[in-house]
Amino acid sequence: MTSVPNQKVELRVSCKSLLDRDTLNKSDPCVILMVQTNGQWTELDRTEVIKSNLHPVFGKVFLLDYYFEEVQKLRFEVYDIHGTHSIGTRDDDFLGGVECTLGQIVAQKKMVKPLLLKYGKYAGKSTITVGFLTFKSDPFMEIYRINDDETEQLVHRTEVIKNNLNPVWEPFKVSLISLCSCDEDRKLKCLVWDHDSRGKHDFIGEFYATFREMQKISSGNKVSWDCVNPKYKQKKRNYKNSGVVILTDLKLHRVYSFLDYIMGGCQIHFTVAIDFTASNGDPRNSCSLHYINPYQPNEYLKALIAVGEICQDYDSDKRFSALGFGARIPPNYEVSVSVRAVSIQGVVEAYQNCLPKIQLYGPTNVSPIINRIAKLSAGDGNIKDASRYHILLILTDGVVTDMADTREAIVRGSYQPLSIIIVGVGNADFTDMQILDGDDGVLRSPKGEPVLRDIVQFVPFRDFKTVSFFFFSVCQSSLVVIQLSFEPLYV
Numbered sequence: 001m002t003s004v005p006n007q008k009v010e011l012r013v014s015c016k017s018l019l020d021r022d023t024l025n026k027s028d029p030c031v032i033l034m035v036q037t038n039g040q041w042t043e044l045d046r047t048e049v050i051k052s053n054l055h056p057v058f059g060k061v062f063l064l065d066y067y068f069e070e071v072q073k074l075r076f077e078v079y080d081i082h083g084t085h086s087i088g089t090r091d092d093d094f095l096g097g098v099e100c101t102l103g104q105i106v107a108q109k110k111m112v113k114p115l116l117l118k119y120g121k122y123a124g125k126s127t128i129t130v131g132f133l134t135f136k137s138d139p140f141m142e143i144y145r146i147n148d149d150e151t152e153q154l155v156h157r158t159e160v161i162k163n164n165l166n167p168v169w170e171p172f173k174v175s176l177i178s179l180c181s182c183d184e185d186r187k188l189k190c191l192v193w194d195h196d197s198r199g200k201h202d203f204i205g206e207f208y209a210t211f212r213e214m215q216k217i218s219s220g221n222k223v224s225w226d227c228v229n230p231k232y233k234q235k236k237r238n239y240k241n242s243g244v245v246i247l248t249d250l251k252l253h254r255v256y257s258f259l260d261y262i263m264g265g266c267q268i269h270f271t272v273a274i275d276f277t278a279s280n281g282d283p284r285n286s287c288s289l290h291y292i293n294p295y296q297p298n299e300y301l302k303a304l305i306a307v308g309e310i311c312q313d314y315d316s317d318k319r320f321s322a323l324g325f326g327a328r329i330p331p332n333y334e335v336s337v338s339v340r341a342v343s344i345q346g347v348v349e350a351y352q353n354c355l356p357k358i359q360l361y362g363p364t365n366v367s368p369i370i371n372r373i374a375k376l377s378a379g380d381g382n383i384k385d386a387s388r389y390h391i392l393l394i395l396t397d398g399v400v401t402d403m404a405d406t407r408e409a410i411v412r413g414s415y416q417p418l419s420i421i422i423v424g425v426g427n428a429d430f431t432d433m434q435i436l437d438g439d440d441g442v443l444r445s446p447k448g449e450p451v452l453r454d455i456v457q458f459v460p461f462r463d464f465k466t467v468s469f470f471f472f473s474v475c476q477s478s479l480v481v482i483q484l485s486f487e488p489l490y491v
Contacts, residue, residue: 007067007165007194009106010133013047014057015078015115017125025275026052027080029095031128033062036073049081061133064102068120069235072102076128078115096123105132110353138162138195139204139486141169141245146179146187155179155188158484160195171249171483175453176211176428178442179480184212192227192486205229205242214250223247230239249483264313264388266417268314269321269376272304272347273369275396276327277362283355289397290360292352299425300395301348303461307393308344309423322347323369353429364398367405370413370420377416389417397426399433404446410436411443414451424460433458 011029016091021027027156032046066072077097096115105111115126144152156174161167180186188209194202205227217223226241233239281288291298297305312318320343370392377390400406410420422437424430436443438454 006136008068009064009102011062011064011105012058012060012131012133013062013076014055014129014131016055016127018054018056018115019126020054021080021095021121025263026054026109027095028052028082029056030053030079030081031058031060032077032079034075034077035064036075037388041075044152066102066106068103069232069239073099074102074105075099075208076130078126080130094118096126096128098128100130100440105130108132125389131361133310137165137204139164139167140193140195141484141486142191142193143179144189144191145178146189147181148332152189157483166485166487168248168485172483173450173481175442175450176252176480178450180211184215185210190225192243192245207245211480214247215252217247217250223250244487246487247482248485249481251481253481255354262385266314266387268311269390270308270311270315271321271323271390271394272308272393272395273306273323273325273366274300274351275364275394275398276324276358276360277364277397278326278360279362279364280360280397280426282360290355292355294387301351301394303425304348304351306394306481307423308347311391312344318329318343320347322350323372324354324358325366326360326362326364328361329358348406363401364396365402365405366394366396366400367402367409368424369394370406370409374409374413374416374418377413377418389419392418392420394422395425395426396422398428399430403432403435406436407443409446409449410456411445411449414453414455418455421458422456422458424458424462425437427462428456430460 002433013032015029018020018027019031028051030047033044034041035044042066044061045062047058050056050058071206075097079093080095082093088381094117096117098113098115098126100111100113109132111130111132112127113130115123115128117123117283138160141158143155143157145155148151150153155178157170158169158172163170174235176182180188189206190206190209191206195203196202206229207225207227209225214223222245227243229242232242242384276290280290283290283292284294285291289298290300312320373390373392377388413420422433424433436450436456437458438456442450443454443456444450
């Protein structure tokens with residue numbers, strides 16, 4: 001079994017009073033670092049050559065993996081280098097050597113030893129100094145949620161803090177749904193790593209936590225966990241941990257969900273936005289998704305009625321906004337449609353009446369509509385009074401063309417009392433639309449900012465032909481702000 005290095009250490013060497021092997025000039029010294037592996041000495045690295053100097057201070061820094069549970073034998077050999085050729089076998093090239101362990105150097109911080117020639121003979125007054133500079137570690141941390149099926153879902157990865165054994169990571173925000181699915185006793189697996197630019201990160205340790213444990217900090221208690229490397233614990237009897245992760249701050253912010261607003265007596269404001277892009281086909285053609293069949297409603301009307309009839313029960317004034325996108329309206333052919341109706345039937349009639357008067361065009365941009373409704377939501381005053389809630393129904397026949405702007409708009413809208421239902425009409429491939437729905441992961445803006453809560457539900461209408469497809473996420477959601485730090489304890 002291969003050990004995993006606990007840290008990396010830096011060593012620097014210098015020499016004094018080296019033997020002068022040259023007749024005309026002083027020695028040109030170089031130090032070679034040897035390590036013992038399976039009883040054999042092999043060269044690990046070497047310093048630069050310093051010309052004509054018996055008291056060299058080498059600039060080269062030796063970087064070594066440090067295994068505190070192992071005896072790591074080192075040998076420093078000093079040679080007089082002639083020209084650019086490699087070291088020869090002549091005795092007069094060898095200026096002395098010394099053996100020690102890496103643990104001795106780390107413990108003493110600075111080790112000074114006399115150089116020895118063959119057979120243990122002292123090399124005059126020659127000495128070598130090996131200085132322990134610092135531990136080198138670039139720690140970061142990952143938090144995984146353990147799902148019911150024992151799979152692990154990454155919740156958060158901290159930033160990397162360079163060359164620091166006592167990092168304090170930046171606070172981060174995460175919804176309680178993402179963190180633990182609102183289950184305060186769900187296990188969280190936390191891993192601490194030493195970052196490697198090549199991607200081969202060194203494992204420092206792990207621990208398990210729950211959100212219930214984290215909340216103890218609110219009572220003034222110190223919350224910390226031993227960060228343990230199982231391999232070290234197996235090998236070394238007195239091993240305690242590879243450090244301690246400390247929860248330095250935790251804040252829980254309540255985010256009001258759809259059910260909270262309903263229970264608080266809120267009124268629903270329902271808005272429907274209909275796709276009038278050319279990809280729907282000419283409404284006069286029976287193959288068009290907008291074709292008005294006198295005997296059977298098209299899929300746009302079916303979806304509108306299914307959702308609208310539910311929402312109207314919560315809307316006291318029964319006034320609904322209807323918007324269109326992707327159409328050109330004569331005489332100026334502006335790309336917009338907007339009406340107000342006094343019932344769902346009124347919206348249906350407005351939809352049917354406008355079709356002969358508009359030109360289906362494009363593109364399929366929905367971010368302006370989301371931004372518009374989010375702005376209305378924000379203008380409703382104090383969100384916490386749970387008095388108003390907006391539902392936006394978007395009916396579209398294809399993937400949106402302004403995906404980046406739409407993601408940004410949804411992230412902004414997640415801070416408002418707003419839910420968005422996107423229904424895919426027709427037989428298009430809606431795979432790319434799933435990214436807008438937070439069921440399979442946390443939606444993020446193009447800049448990486450996560451949604452405050454999951455406000456989008458997307459579904460292809462062909463999968464749900466009745467009102468049963470209409471649903472909201474009613475799970476209570478909260479926003480957690482967490483800050484962690486790490487203190488190493490190597491025993």
